[in-house]
Amino acid sequence: MSQNIINARVTFRNSPIHVLEQFTIKDIENAYEQFINHSDLDECVIIQTCNRIELFGKSHQYDLEKIKKTWASITGLEVEVFNENVEFEENQEAIHHLLKLTSGLDSMVIGEEQILGQIKNSITSARKTKASGQHLNTLFDKAIRIGTRIRNSSGIGKGGISVGSMAVKLAEENIDELKTKKVLLIGTGEVSTLVAKSLQRRGYAFDVTSRTIGRSITFCETMGGRPVKFEEVLTGFNNYDVLFVATTAPYFLVTHERLTKAMSNNKKGMMILDLSNPRTVDEKVATIGGVKLMNLDQIAEMVEKNMNARLNKVKSIENIINEEVSVLEASMKRLEAEPLVKDVFKNIESLREKELQKALQMLDEKDEKKIKIIEELTKAVVESIVSTPMNNIRKASEQGNPDIVELAGKLFDYKKQKKAD
Numbered sequence: 001m002s003q004n005i006i007n008a009r010v011t012f013r014n015s016p017i018h019v020l021e022q023f024t025i026k027d028i029e030n031a032y033e034q035f036i037n038h039s040d041l042d043e044c045v046i047i048q049t050c051n052r053i054e055l056f057g058k059s060h061q062y063d064l065e066k067i068k069k070t071w072a073s074i075t076g077l078e079v080e081v082f083n084e085n086v087e088f089e090e091n092q093e094a095i096h097h098l099l100k101l102t103s104g105l106d107s108m109v110i111g112e113e114q115i116l117g118q119i120k121n122s123i124t125s126a127r128k129t130k131a132s133g134q135h136l137n138t139l140f141d142k143a144i145r146i147g148t149r150i151r152n153s154s155g156i157g158k159g160g161i162s163v164g165s166m167a168v169k170l171a172e173e174n175i176d177e178l179k180t181k182k183v184l185l186i187g188t189g190e191v192s193t194l195v196a197k198s199l200q201r202r203g204y205a206f207d208v209t210s211r212t213i214g215r216s217i218t219f220c221e222t223m224g225g226r227p228v229k230f231e232e233v234l235t236g237f238n239n240y241d242v243l244f245v246a247t248t249a250p251y252f253l254v255t256h257e258r259l260t261k262a263m264s265n266n267k268k269g270m271m272i273l274d275l276s277n278p279r280t281v282d283e284k285v286a287t288i289g290g291v292k293l294m295n296l297d298q299i300a301e302m303v304e305k306n307m308n309a310r311l312n313k314v315k316s317i318e319n320i321i322n323e324e325v326s327v328l329e330a331s332m333k334r335l336e337a338e339p340l341v342k343d344v345f346k347n348i349e350s351l352r353e354k355e356l357q358k359a360l361q362m363l364d365e366k367d368e369k370k371i372k373i374i375e376e377l378t379k380a381v382v383e384s385i386v387s388t389p390m391n392n393i394r395k396a397s398e399q400g401n402p403d404i405v406e407l408a409g410k411l412f413d414y415k416k417q418k419k420a421d
């Protein structure tokens with residue numbers, strides 16, 4: 001492939017939550033600009049979720065060191081940290097990884113739905129900022145379609161396992177008589193919905209809070225729970241025994257100071273499950289007597305224990321992915337010939353049109369029927385001469401022969417244009 005598809009990633013698989021969160025990119029738009037300008041990438045897409053920060057890129061000649069350096073400068077981290085945490089793949093392996101992502105195979109909760117929506121959002125935002133172009137747009141569109149098809153045909157997402165249900169299970173395993181405890185859910189987003197669903201299903205009562213009481217009320221109308229005011233909660237953690245925290249707040253909501261105060265109120269114990277990344281519970285609260293703090297790392301362990309049914313489907317999905325990778329790779333390679341083929345067809349069409357008009361003028365032909373016959377003749381001649389070489393150029397590209405495509409470019413005097421959508 002003369003154009004390379006690359007993937008550089010830090011995920012929950014090789015980095016615990018306190019390391020992973022350091023790689024978070026805060027200003028995605030600026031990051032796109034930095035990667036395009038300083039990493040020899042001419043297209044890129046960033047996927048950022050609670051479990052992963054990933055960069056997909058397209059480049060004729062990429063430089064991994066430049067990618068790490070740029071990422072380091074965006075996050076303020078040392079380049080060395082990237083050597084320990086970043087996984088890197090190119091071409092076939094990068095495409096394979098993207099298909100694992102869209103089909104849910106690389107998720108912490110295998111088959112979970114959220115990642116597909118997050119990938120759709122990523123490519124939409126890359127398109128909007130023009131960070132992605134023809135190659136990555138095509139790759140992502142196809143990978144999303146394939147992932148959706150795999151999910152539907154395999155039923156991998158069925159069975160009620162989610163980050164939310166695993167968090168509730170973790171609470172059940174660590175707290176005696178959870179039904180008698182006061183439970184609070186902080187956040188009203190996607191993850192909170194999953195937690196609330198699970199609490200409801202298992203018959204637990206819970207309070208819900210969010211920055212605006214209106215959001216909490218609406219949430220509780222559909223998901224159950226009792227809405228409570230945010231300000232009251234922040235100063236009254238002592239009223240609760242279990243906290244589920246799932247917000248995107250860029251700072252700690254459950255601070256050491258607030259918790260120390262709460263625990264000094266004759267409280268025996270409290271369990272806090274922080275599902276956020278970056279975390280919104282200060283890890284120092286774990287040092288307060290009676291406080292048990294858990295985060296996505298422990299949820300990942302719980303997921304692993306509960307994955308048997310889904311794991312049985314993984315092998316057959318892997319087989320489908322392996323077949324799809326070669327088809328997808330061939331389409332990517334074929335794309336490289338498309339601008340040239342398009343250009344040749346366009347030039348020949350304009351030549352044909354010009355010569356046709358000249359001939360019709362010389363003949364002074366007015367008969368529409370005859371004009372149509374002559375026009376069709378010119379089209380047929382052009383088609384029969386050009387089709388075979390153009391298809392062969394496409395085939396050469398598909399089979400990974402960039403030299404032939406390059407030679408054809410020279411023969412047809414084709415000037416490469418920059419990124420086209």
Ligand SMILES: NC(=O)c1ccc[n+]([C@@H]2O[C@H](COP(=O)([O-])OP(=O)(O)OC[C@H]3O[C@@H](n4cnc5c(N)ncnc54)[C@H](OP(=O)(O)O)[C@@H]3O)[C@@H](O)[C@H]2O)c1
Pocket residue numbers: 049050051114115163187188189190191192210211212215246247248249250253275276277278
């Ligand atoms: N989506 C997943 O698959 C997944 C899985 C595991 C963990 N996580 C992590 O879980 C957390 C929540 O994710 P999500 O998908 O549920 O996000 P989401 O749907 O965007 O919801 C975000 C929630 O955070 C609240 N929030 C934002 N800024 C806040 C602030 N400054 N103070 C208080 N509340 C604030 C929002 O409240 P408002 O309505 O007031 O804005 C909203 O309730 C994230 O850290 C994410 O990384 C996500």
